[in-house]
Amino acid sequence: AQSVTQPDIHITVSEGASLELRCNYSYGATPYLFWYVQSPGQGLQLLLKYFSGDTLVQGIKGFEAEFKRSQSSFNLRKPSVHWSDAAEYFCAVAKNQAGTALIFGKGTTLSVSS
Amino acid sequence: GAVVSQHPSWVICKSGTSVKIECRSLDFQATTMFWYRQFPKQSLMLMATSNEGSKATYEQGVEKDKFLINHASLTLSTLTVTSAHPEDSSFYICSARASGSGTGELFFGEGSRLTVL
Numbered sequence: 001a002q003s004v005t006q007p008d009i010h011i012t013v014s015e016g017a018s019l020e021l022r023c024n025y026s027y028g029a030t031p032y033l034f035w036y037v038q039s040p041g042q043g044l045q046l047l048l049k050y051f052s053g054d055t056l057v058q059g060i061k062g063f064e065a066e067f068k069r070s071q072s073s074f075n076l077r078k079p080s081v082h083w084s085d086a087a088e089y090f091c092a093v094a095k096n097q098a099g100t101a102l103i104f105g106k107g108t109t110l111s112v113s114s
Numbered sequence: 115g116a117v118v119s120q121h122p123s124w125v126i127c128k129s130g131t132s133v134k135i136e137c138r139s140l141d142f143q144a145t146t147m148f149w150y151r152q153f154p155k156q157s158l159m160l161m162a163t164s165n166e167g168s169k170a171t172y173e174q175g176v177e178k179d180k181f182l183i184n185h186a187s188l189t190l191s192t193l194t195v196t197s198a199h200p201e202d203s204s205f206y207i208c209s210a211r212a213s214g215s216g217t218g219e220l221f222f223g224e225g226s227r228l229t230v231l
Contacts, residue, residue, distance in 0.1 A: 044222040
């Protein structure tokens with residue numbers, strides 16, 4: 001069965017420092033992978049997605065993620081974190097090739113220190 | 115971008131009562147909507163897939179008689195928690211897929227927090 005693991009429950013990064021949030025997935029075929037951000041009181045917002053092609057995906061707000069099949073990973077990165085990036089981040093994999101129901105990881109809470 | 119709205123955003127009810135949560139796609143038609151449940155500090159757990167004009171498909175372990183889902187139109191899906199109990203207290207989130215869109219074109223509502231006393 002499909003699953004997503006986000007090993008880090010909580011990460012604190014200094015403002016201006018680089019960020020990497022880890023995500024590992026389990027899926028039999030080529031996965032459709034996503035990163036979402038959830039801010040308090042707001043719905044989930046799509047940061048980026050990977051379906052096929054270039055394994056380095058660019059998203060909104062300066063985020064990028066790299067799909068590594070050999071490591072079953074889809075880590076999210078940002079070169080310089082801003083205080084407004086503090087939020088909950090979820091990695092997700094599509095449940096199947098045809099549908100769009102998503103299986104989410106448990107999330108990583110990002111705190112940004114000044 | 116496309117907007118999905120949930121109502122109410124917060125509801126408190128007594129044990130044994132039923133609560134209805136609405137999920138609306140405001141500026142697009144959604145043939146498919148998804149309902150998730152999120153516990154504090156936990157991931158989103160898919161409850162069911164709702165297709166306009168047909169019965170919802172429930173995930174394993176989700177009681178369909180407990181969580182009634184109706185997708186009566188292309189812009190509205192409702193989740194009714196029947197005979198709610200304190201253990202049903204949670205954050206319920208819907209997402210909608212625009213008609214004709216490819217995989218991943220999902221838009222999420224802001225969530226509805228249910229507290230059962």
